[in-house]
Amino acid sequence: MSAVQPQAPAARSDPYGPKGLALTLESTGAILLALIWILPLAYAVWAAIHPSEYTTNFVLTAPLTLGNFSRAWAAAPFARYFLNTFVLVTMILSFQLVLGTLAAYALARHDFWGRDVAFALILAQLMIMPDALIVENYRTMARLGLVDTITAIALPYIASAFGIFLLRQTFKTVPRELDDAARVEGANPLQVLMKVYVPLARPTYIAYGLVSVSFHWNNFLWPLLVTNSVEARPLTVGLQIFSSTDQGIDWAVICAATLMTSAPLLIAFLLFQRQFVQSFMRAGIK
């Protein structure tokens, strides 16, 4: 406690930062819009933690309950769906990282015949996203005998143009001198990659990882098509089947299930808000 903290330099005053009445007006507008934006989630929380008769009856004295969660949990194999989604996002991310790292390294630091063509072919996936190719990809999976497996959900996504592009941009910023120094020490190209490039690209890996996990946790259309059993279905598809069948439209239970499926991401987001926001920023700027 004895060490004197260095005085942080005073933040430069922003001449266009609103003051007084303008600040009040701007804050009011922003808070009103934020309230609208958070309303669906807030409402889902309200419905989920109160008995069904209070779903549309907003009285502060409504009793709290966790019964909706246990009813939802008992009504569908959510434990299995959680496991499937967990396996799915882990599988996709690990393959994406390995494939992306190798390809990005080649594109960033190797000069070879056909590199620019290869890069253009990779970037094509940014436009032709796998979602547009559901019909043909389904045929491919049927031919490979993979329909209704987690592998089939993962396969179209494990080579990610976005990831390759992001890592290539990062690898390009690594100083050549570090690369040369490692080679002088006798490291082979793969060792250089693992010892020099990968550690320096850590922030990019974290950013990409968060974006990839949130995307595939939430992905719906392709998993819906290519799975038809509890053993392969991820959470999103499980939730859709749960809420569209024979629930007698019990909104309280549906809201509980909805929150349950979003909870891991939502809690991670609330805990690591800064990293999430910065990761999405970083992923977009490159």
Next chain:
Amino acid sequence: MNTRATATVHGWLLLLPAMACLALFTHWPAVASLIESFYSTPRGRRPARFVGADNYQQMLADPIFWKAMSNNLWFALGTIPTSIALAMLMALWVNDRIVGRTWVRMSFFTPTILPMIAVANIWLFFFTPQYGLLEQIIQAFGGSNTNWLGSQDTALYAVTIVAIWKEAGFFMIFYLAALQAIPPSLGEAAAIEGASRWTYFRRVQFPLLMPTTLFVLINAVINAFRMVDHIFVMTRGGPDNATTLLLFYIYQVGFSFWDTAYAATLTCVLLLLLALVAFAQYGWLERRIHYR
């Protein structure tokens, strides 16, 4: 040139795993869709046979196809400008030292990380007739009953609003990053010149945000053709195809009617639209945007 040859082998070996996957699940399916669009759908013991442009003729005569195209156009026109404008406004607000800034930013961003399929359930309840939340608010103000998702006039608006809600906060992040990258000296200089807040935005901030706007615009256009998850929960394309978007129609044709050749034909239209977006980006917009 032995080293050059070695470099080529090394380079392609490193690329091989990723390229193989891309070839199998992106390049080949795109080409296969094109080929298949000229063949008939194999049914039972009848194999696919070459039918020329029959599928395309069927498509041009298909009223649901045209309905899906016009729905998608309105969906795009509804979501793209609104979500971009809202994103910019949100970023400008959150960039200032407003009251409750962290909380406000969190509220805007939260829809981004929630599964669309999950939040669509909540929105479905918002729009439910009689006892839905929106209906209750309207009744409290003495309004009359509207079946938002059940009426052809309003269903497309409803799914458009959900899409805007979902993506505006995501786009806000990019604007926020760009705003924070603007050097404070520009604001100080503008203030010395006596420029108003509006002039500063219009002449300094807005032009400097243009590269971000381009990036966000491309994303918004792609999303306009990709976001269909909420359709599955909220309307399933109804009522009477009022909310059928192109990708949803591809799903219906391919996986409900199992007419794979026609689905491939529709896929080609979607790919063509996406290719047009790519060309617009590189050919036209890139030249018109002033980079620092």
